[in-house]
Amino acid sequence: MMKHLAYILLLGILLGSCTKNFEETNTSPNGTPTALPQQLLAPALVSTLGYNMIRNRNFNNELMQVTVDISDSEGQVFRYDFRSTWADYLYNGLYSELTNFKDIYTTASSELNYNPSYKGISLICQSWIYSILTDTYGDIPYFQSNLAKDSGILEPRFDAQRDIYMDIFKKLDTANALLSAATKIDASGDPVYYGDVSKWRKFGNSLYLRLLLRVSAKSDSAVLKIKDIVETNKANYPIMTSNSESAILRWTGLGPYVSPYLSVREQDFRSPGIASFFIDNLAQWNDPRIDIPTYGSNGYNRWGIVPYSGSYQGVPSGYSPGDNPVKKCYFYSTSTVGAITLMTEPMTGMMMNYAELQFILAEAAAKGWISGSAETYYNTGAQNSITQWIPTWSVPVTTWLAAADIEWLNDETLEQKMEKIHKQKYYALFLTDLQQWFEYRRTGHPYLPKGTGLRNNGVMPARMTYPVYVQSTNPTNYKLAVANQGPDLINTLVWWQKP
Structure with missing residues (x-):
């Protein structure tokens, strides 16, 4: 103070x-x-x-x-x-x-x-x-x-x-x-x-x-x-x-x-629930960053997210006052013995990562500004967004993307390609100051659900x-x-x- x-x-x-x-x-x-x-x-x-x-x-x-x-x-x-x-x-x-x-x-x-x-x-x-x-x-x-x-x-x-x-x-x-x-x-x-x-x-x-x-x-x-x-x-x-x-x-x-997150009281750190948008995508994709059996330590996943009743469930953002949703998944605090937690995670001091750069190049290629392959940049970005956190992950990224139904398709519209790029970029930007907000304001991607309780006429602050x-x-x-x-x-x- x-x-x-x-x-x-x-x-x-x-x-x-x-x-x-x-x-x-x-x-x-x-x-x-x-x-x-x-x-x-x-x-x-x-x-x-x-x-x-x-x-x-x-x-x-x-x-x-x-x-x-x-x-x-x-x-x-x-x-x-x-x-x-x-x-x-x-x-x-x-x-x-x-x-x-x-x-x-x-x-x-x-x-x-x-x-x-x-x-x-x-x-x-x-x-x-x-x-x-x-x-x-x-x-x-x-x-x-x-x-x-x-x-x-x-x-x-x-x-x-x-x-x-x-x-x-x-x-x-x-x-x-x-x-x-x-x-x-x-x-x-x-x-x-x-x-x-x-x-x-x-x-x-x-x-x-x-x-x-x-x-x-x-x-x-x-x-x-x-x-x-x-x-x-x-x-x-x-x-x-x-x-x-x-x-x-x-x-x-x-x-x-020493991570600034250790200055946050533990009860405050684990107080917010994880939003449905953030966790639902990861669960649907079988994303290894929340895969407990393979990559966890003592039953904890890489991002220190607490499952709810054995599965990953979130809270809808922007809900109306009085709806009283139940907090489901949340981030562990350091008091949980043996847990992987973002409070002590070394890599939370994020300035800019390689995966973000690949998604920048993917967008530039998709728009025809550079001659590289947008698909290659997209795949490389998705792979490195995961291996940044799990270096031992060895599943071919194209296999994982196809199984998750988020593989690159050349015949999609530019708008569809932008949504794919920016949904993956959203996770690559996890923990990186206000970059998710900046990019959403620039592009309108990824598409975020609008809750009925939003103020400001439901318009994202600019x-x-x-x-x-x-x-x-x-x-x-x-x-x-x-x-x-x-x-x-x-x-x-x-x-x-x-x-």
Whole structure:
């Protein structure tokens, strides 16, 4: 709690809330002027993933029918009943961590500590964080953000999402060039790739493809750049080639690499029921990730899901108040002796995985933007989505897909192919910040059932609202942002969603 309060205070200063004790309080606890990049990287990554994982659990998963926090009270996310207080946590936390990643870049640019690899990694991480912020809120402070200490900008302007994306692409191009030199970095201070700079480069270019696809409906140049990275200039844009190159901070359980889920009370962790949509598909497909006899330990499946009366059953999301559904399947907590549980699972620190990349390529191929086989990319994505969790799984993926009646069919319509791709991608994105929500907003896939108790006229929220305090700490620029983007409401579309 104290840490979160400190971050809120820090961001208030960055965005203009106060100037008292400026030099002392406008300094990140990890971003001191004398800190070296290798000292800053791990704490910044751990903290950023903490914010992402908590909001994944209690916001993304509720919206996207992974879980249902069963209650008839007001403010239930699974009913699209958005409360303005939901906006602060991610906004405050991610902006505070941007200070640390920018400090990495500044220090790695100095004559004394010059290291192009840390500069490139910093730009990748900044791009990753800024993309989550803009995809969550729309127009945000970007070019002038986090400049209170260095430039005295206490009330930064909000930049248009299009301009933010164009600059993110420049950052990622610069990072790719910087990392091509492959200068060594400290392996002990890199909890993602353990000092392997070539894998950071592949992550940066794979992230590039994620974000190019996100804006592809608004930018012909984005479509051309996808082809450039994948085909025309692929030698200069290496991307992930296996699960071993997925960007995951694997929690060891030893400080500071302790999963943020262990900060959740056990009774709260196992309180939400698993939604029918999430569990019904897995059960219908005989998905090995919930196969107890073959892959479990002491009778527990790979994702730590508790069966109900010997089978997998969920709770319908969006049910009407008063229906009083029975909670059925749920996620184990650590108190269950011998259970596999996501609370201690090393791989929940998900940034981007190889399976997601394959589904990005499948969509690009299905739309004719690249010349590869959409079927091959789809099959590879489905296989690696499973083997990411169960490396020993050896069933031919085509056999499994056919048995589950979800195999690729070339004669299907593009809409049918998109549904297949995105239903599998939905599971590949499990635990990855708010990416399921972002992709649903972009594509409308996978098709989610609509409960009778949904608020907001049954329309999926298109964004989070800005934190309420921004209206008083940065009033002029807040009003300009609203005038440019549209009302500060959950149904205002961000740039890449607009027709």
